[in-house]
Amino acid sequence: MHEAELDTFQNLGDLTIPRLQALTLLAFFEFTYQVHSTKALMLVGLAARLAFAKRLNYEDPALSIVEQESRRRLMWSLFVLDKFCSGGVDELTLVSAEHMEIRLPTIERAFGFGQRTDTEVLRPRIEEGLPVSNAKGMDEFAYTIRLLDLLRTKIHKYAISPTSGIELTAGRFAQRVQSTDESLYTSAQDFLVLDSAIDTIEQQIPADIKWDKAHLQQRMYATSLSSYIMLHTWRLQCKLDLHRLTVSGTKDCISETALRNTPLTFAQNMRLKCLSHAIELTKMWAEVLDLGLARPVHDAAISGCAHQCAKILTLIPDQVGYSAPGQENRVGAVLVCQMMIEPLKDIYPKAKILYDDVCRMRSELNTVPIPDPSNVARHMNEPEVGITMQANDEDQVRSLLNQYNA
Incomplete structure (x- = not known):
């Protein structure tokens, strides 16, 4: 671990994708195996900035299928890790959903064989009130990312974020319900929107990976x-x-x-x-x-x-x-x-x-x-x-x- 850290920090001016992967693993280790680690927060911050500098949040069709998917998975791993390290606090969140222009990860089999598959973006477009869902190449990790995005970006903001500037799916503004003395019923509409959003993601999950x-x-x-x-x-x-x-x-x-x-x-x-x-x-x-x-x-x-x-x-x-x-x-x-x-x-x-x-x-x-x-x-x-x-x-x-x- 120390050698990997040293190699990464000594080569910040020439950070390769493998070194960025190592930096992400270092951050993951610190967050997972330490009870309270500010170091994990700092490592994720560094990894996120370097990933954005390398534009890993954008698709690059010039790369091979395997390399595209490898970079895609690295960026989504950072997205998820950032969600946990920031604890859903907006000011500490560095990898926002709005900046994720890449498609969700593909199924493991397609990645292993270098096959091109159709996957969706994080938040599918809505037509006539329903999400457009045509992807057949998404597995458990892709749908977990959607749930974590909803949990950390919207549900937690509904509960703990300031009263202004928090736009929900329905275009309404949530209250900081844990810090106000107002009745929870006054934001019932926002609550129902979020409850419905969970059900929507559940409905998107293909039959072969539903709970059974x-x-x-x-x-x-x-x-x-x-x-x-x-x-x-x-x-x-x-x-x-x-x-x-x-x-x-x-x-x-x-x-x-x-x-x-x-x-x-x-x-x-x-x-x-x-x-x-x-x-x-x-x-x-x-x-x-x-x-x-x-x-x-x-x-x-x-x-x-x-x-x-x-x-x-x-x-x-x-x-x-x-x-x-x-x-x-x-x-x-x-x-x-x-x-x-x-x-x-x-x-x-x-x-x-x-x-x-x-x-x-x-x-x-x-x-x-x-x-x-x-x-x-x-x-x-x-x-x-x-x-x-x-x-x-x-x-x-x-x-x-x-x-x-x-």
């Missing part, structure tokens, strides 16, 4: 297994990130005042949808665990997704007023999250921290007494502001929680 137990088993020993699992993990993670804005106890929850000002029905509906997506995610991961592989997912990002999912499963049932027996179902669902992180905890320091926290959540669930059903849950425990919950929506919540062991 048979598709999962077919990939059991294929190199694409981890990418396949992560594609659908990110699909549901986008839903979780959007719907958890009313889940108290998460860092992404809107302010207490905003929560009290938000109509209870709207807030509860968001929580229930968030719970539903978390359950869907754990059921999907349970099918992965059934494969019996030592490490089905190689991507360290799965640990963050599993940790957030466990937190939602731990918090939401009590917040929606669920008080019936069934605690063991929740414990089992959190155990699935724990088992997804376990193979990575001895490899990635971040994964070990998150694994220990999920173990703590599971342990606390095992010891928490079942709430008294006679207590009426209140919206943020503030009866004088907002609306008192009516009777628990017991049937809907029970139906969701019963899916844990289905």
